Amino acid sequence: MAVPVPELEERALACAERLAAADRVLLASHIDADGLTSAGIAATALERAEIPFESVFEKQLDDKAIAAIAAREEETVLFTDFGSGQLEAIGEHADEFTPVIADHHRPAETGFEPDHHMNPLLVGIDGAAELSGAGTTYVLARALESVAGSEADNRDLAALAVVGAVGDMQASGGELEGANAEIVKQGVEVGAVETSTDLALYGKQTRPLPKLLEYATDVRIPGISNDAGGSLRFLESLDVDLRTAEGSWRCWSELADDEKQSVASGLVRRAVSKGVPAEKIEGLVATSYVLAGEPVGSELRDASEFSTLLNATARYARADVGLGVCLGDREGALDRARTLLREHRRNLAEGIEWVTEEGVTREEHVQWFHAEDRIRETIVGIVAGMAMGSEGVSRSLPIVAFAEKEGEAGEIKVSTRGTGRLVSRGLDLSTAIGEAARAVGGDGGGHDVAAGATIPAGRESAFLDRLDTAVGEQLS
């Protein structure tokens, strides 16, 4: 067996052996794209190894959630895409269950050292950029092949690991790197994943061309981005016919190579003529990751669209639907997920519109907004990240978003997002938010580039003061 990340092999084998020795396993995972794909990988690998299990999903692995897990019968609990940040609380239940952890969040500093713990950050690999929760779980799945003594070949699960990494924005530099790239290679080997250098716009499988161009705002092209009429005129000005026989616009995925070439070079010409800087134009092209087994035109074929579909389920308390899709349900679960996706998209668009209209408040080192109950706490971080760089929201300051926690009066959710550039200057939101949250009676953590917390209502400005100072120190 070749695990794709040799640094994790020993830990992976220890975790796999523990799972294989269990009568039953409780699989607990996080409610986002990376958490769902982690669960999909773990569930499939456990099933192939004939290890009985049940799964649960949590928004946040807080003390309450851990206590509920401890109260269950299963003696072995596999945590995926969370767990490392909650070692202390998990340790308090050490006599009630054995934790097996496959995570990539910053490990909590505590006296409790679990025997079965996989995390890229423990072996010198960047957990925010080079390996996701799903990638870590994939390494575990490969290790399970050998200890379970089954004939399983889990390399097909690399496709889900790619979706998890892309969903956690680990390809935001243009392609997946490091340990992620090894996983991609294994997926390509078995024909589950295809990579190509392609247009870096979101929606290549499902958005008709005018919408693809209009909504693409990561690289802003004057007269096309956010401009429905301009996008249409641009497409009509090209000398290729980009419509179907019935006259409706095709999607990017349906175009032939020469047609793609015409659109792409037209876009580059337009960007150059409008004075878009060269390094921005380079960002129009990136490596795209395709799930080869999915039909052309399905959101499941594009890793990025797949991840959004998953967020549309689990972040709305329908993790069961997203897991169904990960496990291959192409009927009921996929239909339901598509319905949820329409609503998710509407919520994202409305949220971003609200933030840009309302504006953000600038402190010295961070900028922030308080959505109260206008944006769901489970998507306020996505909205914050997507709003960065739009009108009035700088990309040179980390963004901090507050929202009320539904059904938990007195608690406020905080989400923060930075950029790769800020991280290279020393930003570590995970540490900063953890310190600031604990100082006001809350708790939090995450990654250097994206982190979250829960704090008591009314403590927002004290929290902001602390966070602003901590970020200022990191960036000085």
Ligand code: C5P
């Ligand atoms: O909990 P989890 O690790 O799955 O979430 C990671 C979060 O960090 C995602 O919301 C992802 O979009 C965000 N992120 C980001 N920019 C990066 C890396 C991660 O916004 N470069």
Ligand code: C5P
């Ligand atoms: O939680 P995280 O910050 O990763 O969320 C980013 C989400 O936004 C991803 O699911 C990504 O696929 C989605 N997205 C989108 N439309 C875009 C860019 C990103 O729906 N234009």
Ligand code: C5P
């Ligand atoms: O919730 P949000 O998308 O803002 O989370 C950003 C990152 O911070 C995720 O990786 C999430 O798991 C992490 N986080 C955390 N502790 C919290 C809230 C979020 O570790 N209390």
Ligand code: ZN
């Ligand atoms: Zn993750």
